Amino acid sequence: MTEVLINSALQLVLLMLVAPLLSGMIKTLKARLQTRRGPGILQSYRDIFKLLRKGMVIPETASWIFSATPYMVFGTATLVGLMIPMTTTHAPFSLFGGVLAVVYLLALGRFFLALGGLDTGSSFGGLGSSREMTISAIAEPAMMLAIFTVALGANSTNLSEMAKVAVGQSWRFLAPSQMLAFAALFIVLIAETGRIPVDNPATHLELTMIHEAMVLEYSGPYLALIEWGASIKQLVLMTLLVNTFFPFGLSSDWTLQTIGVGLAFYLAKLLLLACMIVLVETTNAKLRLFRVPELLMVAFILGALALISTFLF
Amino acid sequence: MPFVPNPELGNRIITLMAALVLVLQIAAVGQRGIVSSIRIFAVQSFLLGAIAAVIAYFNQASHIYIAALLTVFLKAGLLPRLLERLVERIGIRREIEPLINVPLSILISGGLTLLGYVVAESFYHPEETSARAALGHNTLAVAIALFLIGFFVMVNRRKALTQVRDFIDLWNAIGG
Amino acid sequence: MISLPIAFALSLAAYAAGAFASLACWRKPAVARRICCSAALAGAALGGLTSVLAILRGTPVAWSVPSGIPLFAYSFSYDALAGFFNLALAIPVAAVSIYSFGYLKEFEGKRNIGLFGFLFNLLLLSLTGVFTAANAFLFLIAWEVMALAAYGLVTFYHEDRETRRAGLLYIIMAHIDAGCLLLGFALLINATGSAEFASFRPIAAQLSGGQQTAAFVLFFLGFGIKAGVIPFHIWLPAAHPVAPSNVSALLSGIVIKTGIYGMTRIFLDSLGGVPSWAGLLVLIVGVVSAVLGVLYALMEHDLKRLLAYHSIENIGIILMGLGAALIFRVAGHPTLAAVALIAAMFHTLNHAIFKCLLFLGAGSVLHSTGTRNMEEMGGLIRPMPVTAFCFLIGAIAISGLPPLNGFASEWLTYQALLAGFGAVSGLTRILFPLAGSMLALTGALAAACFVKAFAITFLALPRAAESRNAHEAPRTMLIGMGWLTLACAALGLGVTWFLPVFDAMTEQLLGQRVSAHLVTSHGLVLSAGMRTSGTVSPLVIAVGLLVLIVPAALLVAIGVRRFGRKRGPVWDCGLPGLSEENEYTATAFSKALRMIFSVLYKPRREIQAVFDVSPYFPKEIRFESQIESTFEKRLYAPLQEFIFRVSSRMRTIQAGSIHAYLAYIFVTLVLLLLFGVRK
Structure with a gap:
């Protein structure tokens, strides 16, 4: 019991600290690749800190749903973070929720975010909510198929079990099923975290924004919570990808040395995945909204192929 | 004693590449632009050549190297260049709109792949449990799937004809 | 200590008493309303108690009263499955009864609450009957009473044309499903010679492949229509919304579950x-x-x-x-x-x-x-x-x-x-x-x-x-x-x-x-x-x-606390204020x-703008959007047409002459007698 609490506390600290760093890193890398100077990698921390020290304006038309939303977004993202193995194969909350709970808790956060967007009565909020729910709905089956491929291989939906099985079979990621599932999940990651070519995190143009449109009316500490929650969600999804497909550096025991090695490997893997995202973001243009289903359909078929090849290849 | 490569590793690489070819084929279904379509074809051909090379390496059959070289040179190099030049001369930048919309065609391609596996399953002999038989089984499934998807693309839009012809040829070679 | 059969009988009695008492008090709406709701609440409480007793007990309790009619007996079997579905009945019914105390108030003086109370309690009575009947004919009677009571409640706002149409659709589908079930049971009864559910179990394994297929198809159709599975669903979105809301809650919450109950009972229990x-x-x-x-x-x-x-x-x-x-x-x-x-x-x-x-x-x-x-x-x-x-x-x-x-x-x-x-x-x-x-x-x-x-x-x-x-x-x-x-x-x-x-x-x-x-x-x-x-x-x-x-x-x-919080207007792009039109x-x-699923919906839309000077400044815009109801158009419309065509052919038989009709009856009688003699 105390062990679970200590582990949770450690992982919580890690989540809260690494998530903004990762967002900042992606921003900086992207700027460098586009030969801009860009903000420093610590910018996301500064943003959150600044927003926490700002006054808040709440729309006159909003109800208590508007105020509940930031907490739900932040709470679900951090709770999900405790269910995912980060530096060792053991996640503190893996007993209390596996990969299905992860997907559904993130959906709970999104449910409230969409309600918060509609609560103000602003058309921007409605537009964002409508698009967000649409895209996430068609991303869901692809995500599940890819996850099932891994879960069926590990005979478990428990993320720690999945990581342990992955550690046991090194070079497994060379198997076609793993590669296809990774590709499918990568596309889903792009869609779920609102990145180009699905959404543009850096725009405030009404025709193109999705996530930004939903949170347009939020300000001050509420916005800080939502942004922080969003970056934690991004970290969680990226962790899911790197640790289930490339389990290097994960060990099952919990000593200072393994944590150190695990952390170093973990950060390196995240950096590599961030580079991939940055490459995709820089080399692609944003898709029209009605082209996004095509992309997600590709992800779905990739997931299905991954599944077929698990028991044929 | 010459270096004998581990055939298990070879099989793994071949199945991986076969899967990649399949993925590219599905990506080609999703493409609207004709130029990117040709480029996907080029990458695919390159991969096919690479597969041939891997087969040659792991089976130490040097005559297959020739086939591999020819594939890479002709299909990944010459043919795409010719096609691109042709496109430029005719001046079409966009593929004509496909008859069936893209998400549905991708879904159909997925179904066709499944069909490919079903057909390959019927050729499967459980008594042949060697790695080689499994490999043949898988590549056969991929070959059938590629053939079916290629055919479907050909029905769906008329300009992809040349692509398809080549696939049939090549996969017959690999399958044999 | 109250025993299971007593609690069960009391809950049935509460529903029955509620039904007839509220019908009797139809002239005093306030009394009828209270009787209707309290009887339903009491019935639900007792029904819930019965199901808890059954689940705690674990083994089935069965009793049977012969009726004197061949193949028919008042057989009930209160086993774990029945207990579970009665629990799923009792929890929502308790809520709906309490809710109805307030909800039915607006009916007072406008509508016949006595009739409503009768149908409402009759529906609950028949539902309990469906979940516990152990004789095929008793089951079918309860099933039919349930369908009719539900029909009465669906068409409660009968002055509305949409409601009457929905009710008609519902009753047609309900009879198709009852017909399928009757045939299905007939098949089983023919094989066993008894209509008791318990007698189906040992014989199920001896059915031939064709009989098994036929039984499965008939029961799946019958229960599937009641459960509202696609493509037999068209009555459901028509009938459920037009009923009073407390009835809609029961219809969607529990009446369609009788289909699930039936499938579980027949497929897993009777057919094994x-x-x-x-x-x-x-x-x-x-x-x-x-x-x-x-x-x-x-x-x-x-x-x-x-x-x-x-x-x-x-x-x-x-x-x-x-x-x-x-x-x-x-x-x-x-x-x-x-x-x-x-x-x-x-x-x-x-x-x-x-x-x-x-x-x-x-x-x-x-x-x-x-x-x-x-x-x-x-x-x-x-x-x-x-x-x-x-x-x-x-x-x-x-x-x-x-x-x-x-x-x-x-x-x-x-x-x-x-x-x-x-x-x-x-x-x-x-x-x-x-x-x-x-x-x-x-x-x-x-x-x-x-x-x-x-x-x-x-x-x-x-x-x-x-x-x-x-x-x-x-x-x-x-x-x-x-x-x-x-x-x-x-x-x-x-x-x-x-x-x-x-x-x-x-x-x-x-x-x-x-x-x-x-x-x-x-x-x-x-x-x-x-x-x-x-x-x-x-x-x-x-x-x-x-x-x-x-x-x-x-x-x-x-x-x-440190930096303050205030209320402000919503961002309106600098236009004069946000209104509900935005x-x-x-x-x-x-x-x-x-748009994404347009293959399925086949959406159609129409925009009309009325303007004086320039199309950029419209005075009025009308927008109409519609989706195609695929199943109605592709499946049911041709079916309907087919039935109409067949019936118009049959019209020649039904010429309106009383002699012809008497002759039909006579011929049928003779044929039946011959059939009986042959056996």
Whole structure:
């Protein structure tokens, strides 16, 4: 019991600290690749800190749903973070929720975010909510198929079990099923975290924004919570990808040395995945909204192929 | 004693590449632009050549190297260049709109792949449990799937004809 | 100590007394209303008690009173399955009865509450009968009474043309399904020579392949129509919304579940399993119903029709579990079959609870605003805070989001489907994860749909005068909803303590008691039964969320105290103020999905602009949008045409001459006599 609490506390600290760093890193890398100077990698921390020290304006038309939303977004993202193995194969909350709970808790956060967007009565909020729910709905089956491929291989939906099985079979990621599932999940990651070519995190143009449109009316500490929650969600999804497909550096025991090695490997893997995202973001243009289903359909078929090849290849 | 490569590793690489070819084929279904379509074809051909090379390496059959070289040179190099030049001369930048919309065609391609596996399953002999038989089984499934998807693309839009012809040829070679 | 048969008899008596007493008091509406609701409440309480006794007892209690008519006897069997469905009946009925105290008040002086009370209690009586009858004919009588009572309640607002049409459609479909069941039972009775359910069991294995197929098809059609599976669903979204809201809640919550009960009873109990292709068919029909049900729900802006389509979706989810259970049973995995059956039955109960809750919420909104059209609602969270909260809980539960009960049963369904991949060989096993991914699609679309339903109804600004002048529902209605809200939370958070309820049922049907395998870590954690297969704990999730939210709330509170918080106008792009006309509507919200799934919807729209000077400054814009109802157009319209054509041919037989008719009767009599002599 105390062990679970200590582990949770450690992982919580890690989540809260690494998530903004990762967002900042992606921003900086992207700027460098586009030969801009860009903000420093610590910018996301500064943003959150600044927003926490700002006054808040709440729309006159909003109800208590508007105020509940930031907490739900932040709470679900951090709770999900405790269910995912980060530096060792053991996640503190893996007993209390596996990969299905992860997907559904993130959906709970999104449910409230969409309600918060509609609560103000602003058309921007409605537009964002409508698009967000649409895209996430068609991303869901692809995500599940890819996850099932891994879960069926590990005979478990428990993320720690999945990581342990992955550690046991090194070079497994060379198997076609793993590669296809990774590709499918990568596309889903792009869609779920609102990145180009699905959404543009850096725009405030009404025709193109999705996530930004939903949170347009939020300000001050509420916005800080939502942004922080969003970056934690991004970290969680990226962790899911790197640790289930490339389990290097994960060990099952919990000593200072393994944590150190695990952390170093973990950060390196995240950096590599961030580079991939940055490459995709820089080399692609944003898709029209009605082209996004095509992309997600590709992800779905990739997931299905991954599944077929698990028991044929 | 010459270096004998581990055939298990070879099989793994071949199945991986076969899967990649399949993925590219599905990506080609999703493409609207004709130029990117040709480029996907080029990458695919390159991969096919690479597969041939891997087969040659792991089976130490040097005559297959020739086939591999020819594939890479002709299909990944010459043919795409010719096609691109042709496109430029005719001046079409966009593929004509496909008859069936893209998400549905991708879904159909997925179904066709499944069909490919079903057909390959019927050729499967459980008594042949060697790695080689499994490999043949898988590549056969991929070959059938590629053939079916290629055919479907050909029905769906008329300009992809040349692509398809080549696939049939090549996969017959690999399958044999 | 009250015994099971006595409690059961008392609950039947309470319903019967309520039915006739309220009919007798039809001239005194206030008395009739109180009799109707208290009798239903008493019946539900006693029925609930009976089911608890049955579940605790574990072994079936059966009694039979001969009727003197061959093949027919008043046989009842109160076993674990009957007990579970009676529990699923009692919980929502208790809520609906309390709710009706307030809801029926507006009928006083306008409508015949006596008649309503009669039909309402008769419906409950017949439902109890359906769940406990152990004789095929008794079952069919209860089934038919249920259909007729429901018809009376559906057409309660009979002066409306739409209502009459819906009622007609309902009664036609109800008779097709009763006909299928009659044929199905006739087949079994022919094989056994007895109409008792108990006599079917030993003979089931001796049926020939053709007979088994015929029995399965007939029962699946009969029960499928009642459950509203696609493509036999068309009556459901027509009939459920037009009934009074408390009746809609019962219809969607529990009456359609008689179809699920019937399938479970016949396929798993009487027939002792069906061939694996049949199980596969159930699974596939479930997937299709779930996905199409939610897709059609998304396009609705009539709040009650939207909920009715979600019933189709949830029946689909239940059938996924049931289909998996049937397949596993044939494949020789009774433990897995038990897990799948628990998933299906648990979702049946959960859907009964949250669908009732949502319909009651919709009823409160309708009661207060007088409209079912969501485009005229908005901002109701302010005048109706309690209703809004209950509806929100129902919406989260039906979307399958943690930590409520919908999540728990969908989680079990996922686990059952995933286990199917390892349990079945051959290419069919690919269907299980695919069904799982379709379940994910269904869940995500349902969440989108309930974001729409809740936000357009309760949030932002009111869109019409009715919503501006809305008021909160009377207290009894709120208590009814509150009870179901509590049930949603309790069954979600306390799922591990509820699971032993299923033990007696799975033991009876599959010979397995699995609840102990599904719970680990001192009852805190729900597990999927296998050693490593996956665990979840809705309770810890709920507590964890609270624990994580508290520091965040403190952080915000400190910020607000130091740097202030004020109310301000919404960003309106510099235009003169935000009004309800700028708001997103239900139609606009679902536009993206309408475009993406246009293959299915075939949307058609028409825009007309009226302008004086320039088209850039229109005075008036009319927008019309419509989707094609594929099943009505492609399946039912040709069928209808065919029937009309056949009937117009038959018209020559029915010439209107009394002599001809007498001759028909005579010929029939002679033929029947000859047939009898031959035997």
